Amino acid sequence: MSPYGKRADLIVHEQEPFNAETGRAALAEGPLTATDAFYVRGHGRVPEIDPAAWRLRVDGLVERRLDLSLATLREAFREREEIATLQCAGNRRAGLMAVRDIPGEAPWGPGATGTARWTGVALADVLAAAGPLEEGAHVGFVGADVCSEVAPAETFGGSIPIDKASRPEVLLAWGMNGEPLSPVHGAPVRVVVPGYIGARSVKWLERIEVRPAPWPGYFQHVAYRLLPEDGTPGPGAGMPLGLVALNADVLSPADGDTVPAGPVEVRGYAFAGGERHVARVDVSLDGGSGWAQAELLEDLGRWAWRHWRITVDLQPGEHEILVRAWDSSAATQPEDEASLWNPKGYVNNARPSIRVRAVP
Amino acid sequence: MSPYGKRADLIVHEQEPFNAETGRAALAEGPLTATDAFYVRGHGRVPEIDPAAWRLRVDGLVERRLDLSLATLREAFREREEIATLQCAGNRRAGLMAVRDIPGEAPWGPGATGTARWTGVALADVLAAAGPLEEGAHVGFVGADVCSEVAPAETFGGSIPIDKASRPEVLLAWGMNGEPLSPVHGAPVRVVVPGYIGARSVKWLERIEVRPAPWPGYFQHVAYRLLPEDGTPGPGAGMPLGLVALNADVLSPADGDTVPAGPVEVRGYAFAGGERHVARVDVSLDGGSGWAQAELLEDLGRWAWRHWRITVDLQPGEHEILVRAWDSSAATQPEDEASLWNPKGYVNNARPSIRVRAVP
Numbered sequence: 001m002s003p004y005g006k007r008a009d010l011i012v013h014e015q016e017p018f019n020a021e022t023g024r025a026a027l028a029e030g031p032l033t034a035t036d037a038f039y040v041r042g043h044g045r046v047p048e049i050d051p052a053a054w055r056l057r058v059d060g061l062v063e064r065r066l067d068l069s070l071a072t073l074r075e076a077f078r079e080r081e082e083i084a085t086l087q088c089a090g091n092r093r094a095g096l097m098a099v100r101d102i103p104g105e106a107p108w109g110p111g112a113t114g115t116a117r118w119t120g121v122a123l124a125d126v127l128a129a130a131g132p133l134e135e136g137a138h139v140g141f142v143g144a145d146v147c148s149e150v151a152p153a154e155t156f157g158g159s160i161p162i163d164k165a166s167r168p169e170v171l172l173a174w175g176m177n178g179e180p181l182s183p184v185h186g187a188p189v190r191v192v193v194p195g196y197i198g199a200r201s202v203k204w205l206e207r208i209e210v211r212p213a214p215w216p217g218y219f220q221h222v223a224y225r226l227l228p229e230d231g232t233p234g235p236g237a238g239m240p241l242g243l244v245a246l247n248a249d250v251l252s253p254a255d256g257d258t259v260p261a262g263p264v265e266v267r268g269y270a271f272a273g274g275e276r277h278v279a280r281v282d283v284s285l286d287g288g289s290g291w292a293q294a295e296l297l298e299d300l301g302r303w304a305w306r307h308w309r310i311t312v313d314l315q316p317g318e319h320e321i322l323v324r325a326w327d328s329s330a331a332t333q334p335e336d337e338a339s340l341w342n343p344k345g346y347v348n349n350a351r352p353s354i355r356v357r358a359v360p
Numbered sequence: 361m362s363p364y365g366k367r368a369d370l371i372v373h374e375q376e377p378f379n380a381e382t383g384r385a386a387l388a389e390g391p392l393t394a395t396d397a398f399y400v401r402g403h404g405r406v407p408e409i410d411p412a413a414w415r416l417r418v419d420g421l422v423e424r425r426l427d428l429s430l431a432t433l434r435e436a437f438r439e440r441e442e443i444a445t446l447q448c449a450g451n452r453r454a455g456l457m458a459v460r461d462i463p464g465e466a467p468w469g470p471g472a473t474g475t476a477r478w479t480g481v482a483l484a485d486v487l488a489a490a491g492p493l494e495e496g497a498h499v500g501f502v503g504a505d506v507c508s509e510v511a512p513a514e515t516f517g518g519s520i521p522i523d524k525a526s527r528p529e530v531l532l533a534w535g536m537n538g539e540p541l542s543p544v545h546g547a548p549v550r551v552v553v554p555g556y557i558g559a560r561s562v563k564w565l566e567r568i569e570v571r572p573a574p575w576p577g578y579f580q581h582v583a584y585r586l587l588p589e590d591g592t593p594g595p596g597a598g599m600p601l602g603l604v605a606l607n608a609d610v611l612s613p614a615d616g617d618t619v620p621a622g623p624v625e626v627r628g629y630a631f632a633g634g635e636r637h638v639a640r641v642d643v644s645l646d647g648g649s650g651w652a653q654a655e656l657l658e659d660l661g662r663w664a665w666r667h668w669r670i671t672v673d674l675q676p677g678e679h680e681i682l683v684r685a686w687d688s689s690a691a692t693q694p695e696d697e698a699s700l701w702n703p704k705g706y707v708n709n710a711r712p713s714i715r716v717r718a719v720p
Contacts, residue, residue: 226639226686226690228640228642228651228653229650229651239639239640239686239688239690241690242688242689243636243688243689243690244689245689245690245691246689246691273689274634274635274636274689275634275635276603276634279586279599280588280599282588288696288699289699290589291588291589291699293588326586326599328599328602328603329602329603329604329605329606329633329634330586330599330601330605330706330707331605331606331691331694331707331709332694332700333694334691334692334693334694334695335694335695335696335699336648336695339648339649339651339695340692346690347690347691349691
């Protein structure tokens with residue numbers, strides 16, 4: 001058993017802070033990711049918080065500051081549930097590292113993502129109780145986790161535009177897949193921002209601040225920004241990440257597998273991010289000249305990825321299986337992974353491909 | 361002078377129905393497109409409507425049907441203004457036709473797009489007066505133009521989700537760039553749906569219908585859908601278009617130009633579509649290995665494209681200037697135009713490039 005109640009088949013990138021991704025086989029089990037298989041991206045030691053002592057402060061540009069216990073949060077506001085995919089901005093970084101190394105960053109494969117059923121209250125309802133002032137354009141979140149990768153150490157934080165914060169799908173969640181949130185996933189309460197990079201779904205939430213400007217802390221003003229290839233991380237350098245870019249990967253077979261020639265089922269996921277949905281997934285066996293459409297599997301709603309599958313007929317020999325997803329704007333993924341390389345290794349959303357060998 | 365008060369430098373694809381695009385040089389004049397240079401995509405003869413006799417009906421799934429004169433529309437609701445880019449789903453089709461011909465479709469270059477200042481009332485305010493019922497999930501628009509490319513001929517129409525229809529940026533517009541809407545652009549009143557394909561900005565509006573499902577007419581259920589490469593147009597075939605996909609093109613110099621060696625200014629546009637904005641535009645002189653960032657010019661707000669410029673230093677000889685835009689999800693454009701080919705030639709959003717010859 002891995003730490004934090006996780007299955008042994010997680011791929012652990014770092015023990016402290018704990019960082020681990022879901023293996024392809026576990027992701028392929030279905031569109032809802034089991035909690036004990038769900039990825040963890042942490043920047044500090046997992047805080048141990050006594051739920052009975054926990055308070056949530058809401059302040060900044062509000063008419064009325066709030067200071068709420070967990071009991072009040074659960075009693076005062078309507079409980080809501082959302083199925084939402086979370087995806088780390090570093091998902092599939094390994095593909096970029098194969099182009100050129102990215103020292104100091106974890107080589108995440110395609111498993112820094114997962115989909116769960118989240119239970120909590122709408123952030124919008126809590127904000128409405130506080131009454132955001134006209135000048136409040138962003139809503140910041142502060143966690144309890146202290147991150148020593150920054151000097152001086154700071155607590156994790158981030159913000160989203162108030163437009164998004166006011167939509168019903170953004171939750172202050174205490175439940176995950178029908179169970180109380182576990183410590184490693186942010187207990188007692190975390191934010192869940194569907195369609196946004198995982199870094200905005202701040203865990204171990206302690207404070208919400210309505211602000212005139214985006215979060216000025218390290219994890220939004222320095223990290224989680226897309227630099228040009230020759231850029232240097234620094235305050236305000238590069239474009240801030242937020243909405244997840246259209247992405248996809250193959251979950252089965254695995255890259256390099258040997259399979260029996262004949263019909264082979266290929267499975268994977270695709271995630272559109274933002275407010276978009278996955279409209280189509282295509283698979284090519286000839287390097288992108290001809291494409292066949294995969295079947296989109298169970299639709300878990302507008303905030304969830306789509307799993308897909310297709311049966312391809314493989315003659316004996318080596319094959320490349322190339323995939324591209326399309327979103328609801330009819331945009332598809334870029335081809336060339338190398339040209340997406342960036343110094344922090346974020347947003348690798350190049351078309352995925354695997355190589356397999358079919359044997360008679 | 362071209363018909364309909366248009367400048368002579370429009371590129372006319374068809375006289376009847378009138379279809380004409382703005383030339384690159386006219387687009388490059390600035391981020392607001394002059395009305396006499398603005399593209400026109402029509403499917404029928406331009407209706408001649410007496411504004412004094414015009415009525416707008418609002419019906420379908422509403423508590424209260426409306427039947428409004430232009431005077432009532434202007435008096436009863438608050439006037440609003442939006443700067444918004446319109447873009448035809450067939451913009452840049454010529455690039456796809458260079459891959460393989462698309463008979464029966466116009467070879468639009470990059471000028472089936474433009475940005476104007478629109479004046480009117482919010483569709484949301486008119487809908488609120490009618491009171492959409494719970495089952496109303498889409499809002500349909502019917503124009504007065506009769507389109508004989510369908511048999512039997514039908515009036516142009518389309519719909520958008522009620523979520524979008526309820527946002528303040530969707531206008532029923534009677535003004536364009538400070539002047540009354542001209543007949544060819546939909547007088548007396550047209551819809552303007554920022555971020556959506558031009559086909560949803562229905563001209564010569566006569567009727568609004570709140571509906572349980574998307575518009576069943578030809579121009580949404582058969583046309584303006586993205587088919588797979590080997591698909592055949594038909595009712596419900598392919599994915600419906602709606603949000604505009606991230607796109608860009610070069611406006612100056614023109615492809616094939618000869619320019620003096622040394623510093624050369626390159627200009628173009630980029631448009632993110634949907635609710636996204638343009639985050640970055642890159643230019644490469646070495647086929648995509650190295651990229652330099654262009655300067656983003658005047659920001660006309662969240663519904664407008666961005667013009668951009670960069671000065672590149674060209675040695676004497678042949679050069680390819682390659683461009684890619686990035687949106688606010690950190691998604692960039694696909695590379696390979698050929699792999700975007702589709703039977704109706706929609707959504708060519710491949711990275712644009714031009715070839716120029718620099719002479720000493």
